[in-house]
Amino acid sequence: MKSLNWKKSLIFCVSFFAVFFGEVAVNIACGPEQDPYDYYVSYFHNNVQGDDYKPFAFNGMLFLNSEHDVWEEKDVNSAEWAKYLGVKLKDVRKIMYELDSASNAKLKKSSFKWTTSLPDSLKNNSFLIAINKNQAALNYYKLLKQCEPMISHNADSWTEPIVDSVFLMKNADKNLVAISNFKDDFLKLRYAYQIQRMYRYAGNLQQSKVVYEKFIVNNPSSSAVKGWAMSQYAGILRADGKIDEAAFLFSKVFSNNPERRIMAYRNYFWTDAKMKDVLRLAKTDREKANIWGINGFRKPDSDIEHLKEVYNCEPNHPLVSALLIREVNKLEQNLLEKSKLALNFVDALNDQWQYYAKNQDSLKTANLKHLQTIKSFVLEMASNQKYQQQGFANITAAYLSWMGNKEDAAIKYLDKVDVNKLSPKFKDQFRITDLLIRANQLKKGNKFDENSLLPTLKWLDEKRFAENKKQWLGDWNNYTPNDGSFPFSQTTRDFYQQILAPAYAKNGDTASAALAMLKGDLEYKTVQSRTFKILMSYQTYVFWHQALSEKTLQQLAQLKQKKSSRTLNGFLIESLNSTSSDDFYELQGTSYIRSHQYANAIQCFNKLSKNFKFWTNDIGEWDNKVEKLRIVGAYYANPFIETIKDSPKKYVKNNNGINKKVFAQEMLRLQKLIISDAKNTSKYYYQMANAIYQTGEFGNAWYFISYDSKVFEHPEFSYNYNNDYQLATTAKTWYIKARELSKDPNFKAKCTYMIAKCEQKKIIKAYKNLTWVDSDDYEKDREIQLAKFKQMMNSNAHYNELKQYAKTPFYKTAVNECSYLRDFLKGK
Template identity: 40%
Template sequence: MNNFKRSCIVFSAFVAAYFGEIAINIACGPAPDPYDYYVSYFHNNVAGDGYVPFSFTNMSFLYEESEPESEPLINSREWAEYLGKRVGVYDVERVMYGADSATDSVILRYLAGEKVPLPDSLAENTYLKGLMKDEPARNYFLFAKELEPYAAVTYQYSWDPEPRDTMAREWMSQLADKALQKADESARNEFIYLRYAYQAARMYHYSGSYERCVETYNDYIAPLKDNSAVNGWALALKAGATRRLGEPAEAAYLFSRVFIASPERRVQAYKNFHYIDVPFDEVLSLAQSDEERAAIWTIRGFNNADFDRETIASVYDLAPKSLLVGTLLTREINKLESQLTEASHYYNGGWWTDYYRLDSAKAKARDHAAWIAAFSRKLASEGRYVEPELGVVGEAYVQWLLGEATEAGALLASVKVGRLSDRLADQYRIVELLVNVHQLTVADVGNEEAMLPALQWLDQKRKAETELLLQRYGREEYYWKAASDLRFNRTATNLYQSVLAPHYMRQKDTAMAALLMWKGESPREIEYAEGLYSRLGWPTQAFWQEQLQPATLEQLATWGREGLDRPWAPLFAARLGALESDEFWDLLGTAYLRMHDYPAASKAFAHLSPEFALPTPVNWYSADEDTLWPDPFVATLRDYPKRFGGEALSKAEFAEAMAGLQRKITEDPQHAAEYYFQLANGVYQTGAFGNSWQLISYSWTSADNYLTGAYYYSGDFHEARQAAKWYQQARELSKDREFRAKCTFMLAKCEQKSYLFDSISDYYQATYTSQRDRPDPFWVFSQQNRYFKELREEYLDTDFMTTAAAACTYLADFIAPDSP
């Protein structure tokens, strides 16, 4: 039996995924956005920002790693409040957290009483002036700086620093003793007293004196009535020390208290709770109140990516007013979205989707949705939660997920949106927009007009969101730094690209669908756009490049010249200029190449600027990354290794050459067979299996050799259909047996291209099964090739057949004496 690789058309190993009808190469594409792996319209911060890091995601341990609040900012506020109104919070933060080592040295000398000039940036710093006026505060600051080298430890976990050498541990213990002495001396100043005690607890902990750490917390810090954030930091130290003393359940319980009380240490406390890994019931038994029990339930629930009724019901019974209830409800709704909305661009249609989109899973999701709707109704009717209207808006959205748009609209109508918090009001408007989209039909243009204000509102929300992040991070960096905060951008992207664009595709209004795909890009992506594809995400670019046929592109060209005479025209006003760009004319010309209208393609390419050129594919695996020039008119016996050209060939040149061949068929009919053969070679080599795919496609993956295509030009790109027609015509017009044998062999190659799989999972299943207990299925298919039969019966004695059989082992197997 011949090895699977020994074919005329060699299959390569690959991994690929689909977004609708768009194929991409995962190895070369962007990494999946961890905040957009399913289509979501219910914002995860509707209930507030306090627990956003624990929003639903099954791609990572946490939705985001940053704490809900800034510890430096909280500490700076406390210091500014203590020192008086003339001290600015950001002046505190600049000195305490923002000074480099050289500046820090100058600050310490200045505070120690040396006459040193301060840098201009600190000369008027109100915090330094406040410290100079408050001797206890200044002395504490200097002492804290003395401890700083020992406090800057490397952790295995946040409560578990790497061991220090004996000398360092002894010195840290002495510093802790000194801190307690200073705390005693500052007993009348609770602000300073607390901080000295905290430093003592910290040094005891880091030196391994865990009993002293716990004693310091219990004797010095726990009795205080001060609600300073330092209390929570000290409690975290006690929790870590308790764990090291062999009390893991109590340590986990203490971390659960930090989790609720200290938003600036919430993520740290959550991680530590789970790192300890103690039985849940043991921790729960230590709780002293319903609020504490609710916190412990929540911490466990936040680590559960599956549907979870028990946690949200338990927390609501224990602490119905807590924001934890709203956060957990939002998490459950987001989980439902991952099952009941269509998958996002990165994951829809991939082979793994078959395993996560089973009918049973969807039925389970719908059952859970009904339960969540009932829970939301209870939340709204009982009025115990701080914002019971969340239950109404949540239930409305769940009804929309279930396809009950009328019921969703009725629920929204029962709420006075003006009385909602800003975030819940925004979520209300998003659900309302989704309900209105559900009613949209292309035939009723009035619906488009009625929806325009809502879509413009959404545009303004995402623009404001983008501008805020630009101010915070800068133009080039904010997008990846603040990806988790781009909620309105993701809502708009999903609405335009996953709801509206597919709707217009179903209505066969592909030109509008194309504009909506475009519109779905973030304002950041198109703000500085210069051409058709500038700053587009790959789903939109692939949609334009793979789905738009010449008639649609001509319609878009008309809109670019004359404007869009439809109610939604204002949504696209800033974009239509790109429909006169080089990228657009290249796309239109390429679309005509795919339709074999070569004169029309030449006409489109004539609009290109002289300097326009697309990137040329290169062989990444060669030492010099060799350029892969097309060579479309060569006829090769083997498709692999590909035989590339030696010089550039533009699409315009290819179009002219193909049009010339078509003209010659009429002008020189005696040689028509050869012209048809060259035309067939031209379209064959522009297939995925050829050496010139870049002339009709903007991308290529090895998956194209295996999977059934879903583009309008897939018949050529995947299955060589037009090539087969022209090879057939070439054979019919010739009486030369050697030439006819060559045409027949090429027809056999074209027929082999019809062996395709609907999905990668089908391909892997067929390949794996063949390796185990049955022959290679492609070999079986090839042995039934009707053109192999013709070659054996009619052309076996030709010189060409001798050459072809030596090159193609499938053909050799077929004509062998013991073959079928």
């Protein structure tokens, strides 16, 4: 291989860093992404007022919090038909909306008539039986089946419906003549709606409008169909350029038709009408409130104007609570800081790279000011006798006070609440707020009866268990994504991981912090898999596997043996019983390897079950036939080998049987030989130093002390094994001892070379911690960093020490194999 000179080597090295870290930045920007339903800490549930406006709850990552209306049009229409005919709702829904293609074909073949030849699933359907006894209803259903494919969205959204304009016009004209003779308002309204749609899809917009104005708008029925027809009419007005009128009608559909609310919301804004112009058309306070409300839902930033206006129009309008909760959730996003103890993967990336750095102080000041504004308004609501949710207002004031660290005020407002008069969901929010206020004592480190939290925590457990029926076992085909329907699961987890665990950690009780982190993840009443990988969230897994020392794990092992007690501590300890004993003792043994207590490590590994398999660095290959990853081999470790270069890592192709337990046994043997075989002590130190070096992130046995080859440092806790994993500190110490105890120049050369490599790890670490100059001149900035890096690398005096061993065989081998060393010694 052709030798690279120093300058070229340096440019390559730093260019690699630039590309590598640049790719990390791109990965952060392009993925992975935050869960849009769980990206900020929230204890104030966005559906506490009910689910009517759930799609419009605050979500800073999505246009709508949900793309699905709370009410389904299928159910609304089926319910009206069921009431009209006196039949079962589920039977209506099945015939109208849920028939499979075979059953639908059979019905068509029979002209939708009930016959004895129909299968039992149809023959016994109460809706089908009823419409066969009502000729007008049957005729309507036939018309619906004929025209529906041309005037409705196809189930396949990529397929454009084929519209037969002549057919639609002919049927519309025919039924328009007949409709005047109808005396049944229920059917007359539905016929008119279908005629309206047929004219519209056939392109006769003017006649579609006429039908609405003549037969629908004044129909005495209170059916939801009137709202659907109004939406059709508003669409035509928009096409005619009457955007203010169209927007006003869409606002009415938004208010009166929850099954069409999302569509009405979108249509309202697609008109591009200005709110002030739409408000001029409103005749009642409720109509004005709806217009203010629909516009308020589009405000992603702090906003009180729309909330106040809705409240002034109609204090007890459901929109008041919905808009108020949005503002509280915005404040949570902006003010409730995530504990660095419990950052999820994306947050950990952002924190490591400070990719989304903000001017925190100015933002916090602005948000605290808005918090006070909202709180003042809420207190005004609480004192208004006309407002019927004074309890909710006081709960909100208490919660906002808690957010603003005004504990005494929070207690005062909560004391004003008559819990017996609250709705079930308001009672839930009361209990959560009360828990947060009392837990403040823990955050402050004050002495108080922490067991008083236990009843509420047990209640929260039952709440989240109800949300999570069956444990996910790692099968992505059966994974249920978060859709915002797990508020108690997130509240409970955040309480343990964002409040309780950091409080314990701050007070120096790392074991309790670990238990709280674990408890936060136990969201299933019945645990099927107890493995750490399945049970633990990313943040808990990282905390346990990176931050817990052997002393903390020994403390947890002792707690694991304790009998359950009716205390908060006992409640947390119970969570240990949900975990795999194998995973626990494997981790504890690993912690002893990290601290070089090999006898203790072996004791822990001896507690593992007979069938336990240590993790191996498997090689995976995607199998397209079964669409699964197939293991085709592994990179096996041999930490006792000698290496000149770190890259590529020198793995072993065949399984040599060396795992963590075998490693600990061999290291213990070498430790004992240092004492018993004094004349070969230098050799034993060298062998141990090699082994420790290979367990660093640059070695082939990195997974003997770490659980990820490239991990970000925990922002709250330093790796208790970082000195070995990244800095090779112990290896350097033992190489120095080995060199001191030997008289062999060639052996000393080996030790000196490895000492220099260990020192190099510190230099690379220091280089990564340098702050880049933030300017527009990238080339200049890079040159500055290159100069700093070269200066730091030249400061490694141990490479110069190698010159005294220039005549040794190892020196020649190292210079021949390591181009960097060769160029360094030449002064390039």
